[in-house]
Amino acid sequence: MRGRAELLTRPARPVAARGRPGRxxxxxxxxxxxxxxxxxxxxxxxxxxxxxxxxxxxxxxxxxxxxxxxxxxxxxxxxxxxxxxxxxxxxxxxxxxxxxxxxxxxxxxxxxxxxxxxxxxxxxxxxxxxxxxxxxxxxxxxxxxxxxxxxxEFLDTCNSTPAAWPHEAATIHYHATEGRSWLLALDGTGAWPAPLTDDAAPASASARGTAEQLLLFVWGRLTLSDLKIEGDQQVFEQLIAWEPEE
Structure with a gap:
């Protein structure tokens, strides 16, 4: 997907098998x-x-x-x-x-x-x-x-897909304590990442930690319990369970 704004735990296949947070x-x-x-x-x-x-x-x-x-x-x-x-x-x-x-x-x-x-x-x-x-x-x-x-890079590579999100549309925010944040949008057009802007709407769920913690989380070395989670944790659980077809 190249036409929409440029989107966490194990790599290598579409979103679920190639990258799902919290496994x-x-x-x-x-x-x-x-x-x-x-x-x-x-x-x-x-x-x-x-x-x-x-x-x-x-x-x-x-x-x-x-x-x-x-x-x-x-x-x-x-x-x-x-x-x-x-x-x-x-x-x-x-x-x-x-x-x-x-x-x-x-x-x-x-x-x-x-x-x-x-x-x-x-x-x-x-x-x-x-x-x-x-x-x-x-x-x-x-x-x-x-x-x-x-x-x-992980979001762009492993958590972006045109496969339709099978649940209610949701957004996830990832916040690094170093000052960078990212948005993951989940809806009928797929899963898409983008840098998080100041005027973004509140997220359905968010995860906060150092950049290193977030990176280790998306790669499956840490779990949700290692980060500060706010909002509806079920969104993370749905993302973890999702097996999109492309």
């Missing part, structure tokens, strides 16, 4: 990111680089999956990861941000181009870095500006 937290793992650790869904199937997708340009389907297995031995895994990311960076530089490519979020707000792929990879790495740090008992604060964009 049971995804168990943090120390396994390789490219192995789909943390529930990245179909957006993760190609490992951390994704360079074949960018290099292929516009396409109706993703390139054939590389049959090579991700290394399990630590040193080999680190070397594979570094090489994969360098291949991605090279593909992105060569393509430029506007080059179109296949993307599993094609029906949503995020653009199906090299810029959209790069943005998604940044936040996948950010959240899986948190997973690894948590597994090691050494969690570090996320950069606030990156976490803020991470919330916006």
């Amino acid at each position: 049971q937290p995804t168990p943090s793992v120390a396994g390789p990111v490219g192995d789909g650790a943390g529930g990245q869904g179909r957006g993760a199937a190609r490992g951390p680089a994704g360079h074949p997708i960018v290099a292929a340009g516009p396409a109706e389907a993703p390139p054939a999956k590389d049959a090579a297995e991700v290394p399990r031995e630590l040193e080999a895994l680190l070397a594979w990861y570094a090489e994969s990311n360098e291949l991605l960076l090279s593909a992105l530089r060569e393509a430029g941000p506007e080059r179109e490519c296949w993307a599993w979020w094609g029906a949503g707000v995020s653009p199906a181009n090299a810029w959209g792929v790069a943005r998604r990879r940044v936040h996948e790495v950010l959240v899986h870095t948190y997973d690894a740090q948590l597994a090691a008992g050494a969690v570090q604060p996320m950069p606030a500006d990156v976490a803020i964009d991470g919330v916006a």
